[in-house]
Amino acid sequence: MANIDAKQYSPESPSMKSRMSWLWSEYSVIIAFVIIYIGASAMNPRFLDMNNQLNILMQVSIIGIIALGMTVVMLSGGIDLSVGSVLALAGVVSVLALNASGSIWIGVLTALLVGSFAGFLNGLMVAKGRIASFIATLGMMAGARSIALYIAEGGSVSGEVSGFTAIANSDFWIFDFPVIIFFVMAVLIYVLMHKTRFGRYVYALGSNEKAAMLSAIRVDRIKIGVYTLIGTLVGIAAVIETSRLNSISSSSSGAQYELDAIAAVIIGGTRMTGGRGKIIGTIFGILILGILNNMMNLMNVSPHLQGFVKGLIIIIAVVFQKRE
Numbered sequence: 001m002a003n004i005d006a007k008q009y010s011p012e013s014p015s016m017k018s019r020m021s022w023l024w025s026e027y028s029v030i031i032a033f034v035i036i037y038i039g040a041s042a043m044n045p046r047f048l049d050m051n052n053q054l055n056i057l058m059q060v061s062i063i064g065i066i067a068l069g070m071t072v073v074m075l076s077g078g079i080d081l082s083v084g085s086v087l088a089l090a091g092v093v094s095v096l097a098l099n100a101s102g103s104i105w106i107g108v109l110t111a112l113l114v115g116s117f118a119g120f121l122n123g124l125m126v127a128k129g130r131i132a133s134f135i136a137t138l139g140m141m142a143g144a145r146s147i148a149l150y151i152a153e154g155g156s157v158s159g160e161v162s163g164f165t166a167i168a169n170s171d172f173w174i175f176d177f178p179v180i181i182f183f184v185m186a187v188l189i190y191v192l193m194h195k196t197r198f199g200r201y202v203y204a205l206g207s208n209e210k211a212a213m214l215s216a217i218r219v220d221r222i223k224i225g226v227y228t229l230i231g232t233l234v235g236i237a238a239v240i241e242t243s244r245l246n247s248i249s250s251s252s253s254g255a256q257y258e259l260d261a262i263a264a265v266i267i268g269g270t271r272m273t274g275g276r277g278k279i280i281g282t283i284f285g286i287l288i289l290g291i292l293n294n295m296m297n298l299m300n301v302s303p304h305l306q307g308f309v310k311g312l313i314i315i316i317a318v319v320f321q322k323r324e
Contacts, residue, residue: 028320029268029284033291040291044298052294054174060290061178064283065237066257067264068189069230071282074265075193076226077206077274078126078133082118082140083234083261084254089148090114090238091248095157104164111242112235118144119231123224141258145250152250159246168243178240185233190279202226206274256307263310264289266317289313 040047066083073080090111098107118140125136159165170177193199201222204212213219242248268285270277289310296306 029281029288032267033284033288036288036291040295043295046298047295050174054176054179056287056290056294057179057182058176059293060286061176061182062237062240063257063260063264063289064182064286065185065233065240066230067261067282067286068185068279069233070258070261071265071268071270071277071279072189072193072202073133073226073230074262074270074272075206075274075277076202076223077209078223078226079137079262079272080119080122080227080230081134081137081258082122082144083230084257085141085143085145085148086115086118086231086234087238087241087254087257088248088250089118089144089151090235091242091253092148092152092157092250094238095159095242095248096151098164099157099160102161104161104167107159107161107164108167108239111238112232115231115233115235115238116228117231119227119229119234120224122231123227126227127220127223148250152248154251156247156249159242165243165246168240178244181236181240185236186279186283193279198222198225203275206271206276208275259307259310260289263314263317266314272318 046052066087070080070083093114094107094111097110098104101107122133122137122140125131125139126133129136168176168178172180193202201212201217204215204217205219205222209219212222238248238254241253264285265277265282266272266285267288268277268281268283270281292309292313293306296303296309
């Protein structure tokens, strides 16, 4: 009988297939980013222009900030469909506060308070009211947009304080302030999720809520904290959006931002069911969306088809998640 190399067939020895599977599972979004980046560079030479690269970062900064909060929510096993409407409401109220007070700081603080309070209400409905996050935030989406439309009488409101536009239209070295704010927020949320007890509790909650409760984790507080966090980030995004044009539209500002944020999170590898995902994955996910949008613009693809592309990407990402 031929001798069999026990080491070769040992279950402890990972096969090439398992190694490749692990590599794809852990770094698929980075691999996809590299492939798409190289493909975009080959398809259009204008893509590599430095101004175009910086423009991509600028374009994704607002959605990127929202996507960071959406990552935390989805890691907990929930979802927030109200981010676009809350952004519009926070923007409208903050501009009115800005004009009434003449203080930029009061305008910024107002946006943060409105966003945080809306998130807090979402958290209360989910945690204390036992309402599914999809339904609770869907109601907030309709309510926040309606209030914004009522306050602004269905139109736009503009800032009347000089200096407010400097928040989104200034730069440091070659980077615009919104890009810097996005990366600072990314670092802070990364530390929060991977280096603190709160982050560990969010992962535990998303993995198994009952087990988290049995482990003496205050699940309700974590849920409220998660939604308040994304509301605060939406408030920051509202300040940037408003400052960029010195105005905010109650009807169109923030429209479909929830789709872009959810797409970025899913592309980044975060599970719809919660408990698994990384902030770094979301960063690459939003960059992938930014590159795709930029390429479609450079190739004169109809903007009406861009939503179709995003929807298709979400479906493909979920399919790959189910196969893992």
